Amino acid sequence: MTLIITLATPMLIVQAGDRLLTQNVNGRTQQFDEKSNKSLIYEAFNGLLAISYRGKAFIQGKPTDEWIAEQLNSHLKIPSDGTDLWSLQMATGxxxxxxxxxxxxxxxxxxxxxxxxSEFIQTGLTVVITGWKEKKKRIENVLIEITSESPLVS
Incomplete structure (x- = not known):
């Protein structure tokens, strides 16, 4: 289970969580995809956002961080040639x-x-978004949690 810790003040925003993906194999929890990442940074038109998730590691057969990135940039093409992605720049400049x-x-x-x-039968998904945005020439903190809980979670 992932714990996302977020500290948001007018001067500083810090978001931390683990990277480890695990899977249940024959009743045992095992590490899966040691190069995975549960966080992204998105440079928005009017701010900067850190986006982290806990829960479902894959959505529609894609790693959740890649799925999130594709939702934010429909033109993003994630290489399928086995290239290890340590970082992915979405900006076109x-x-x-x-x-x-x-x-x-x-x-x-x-x-x-x-x-x-059915995407959430075994586990839910929580996405935490934090950062800053400029609104009416003022800087505002952003702290949002979006949760899609598993039907099995009570």
Missing amino acids: RPCNLLTCDRVIKVLRESLSSLAK
Whole structure:
């Protein structure tokens, strides 16, 4: 289980969590994909966001961090040639292509809501978004949690 710790103050935002993905094999928990990542950083048009998740490691057959990245940039092409991705830059160098912070949150909420409930049969998914956004020439903190709980969780 992942614990995401977020500290948000007017001067500083820190988000920390583990990277380890595990899977249950014959009743034993084993490490899976040692190069996985449960966090992304998204440079928005009007701010900067750290996005972390806990729960479901794969959505629609893709690692959850890659699935999240693809939701935020539909033109993103993640290599399928076995290349190890330690980081992935989505920016094209043109700020007009970036989503606003509010749009990032809306896109992720809508994308998660549109998934079939069968995606969450064994485990839920929580996405934590934190960062800063500029709004009316002021800087505001962002701290949002989006949760799709497993039907088995009570």
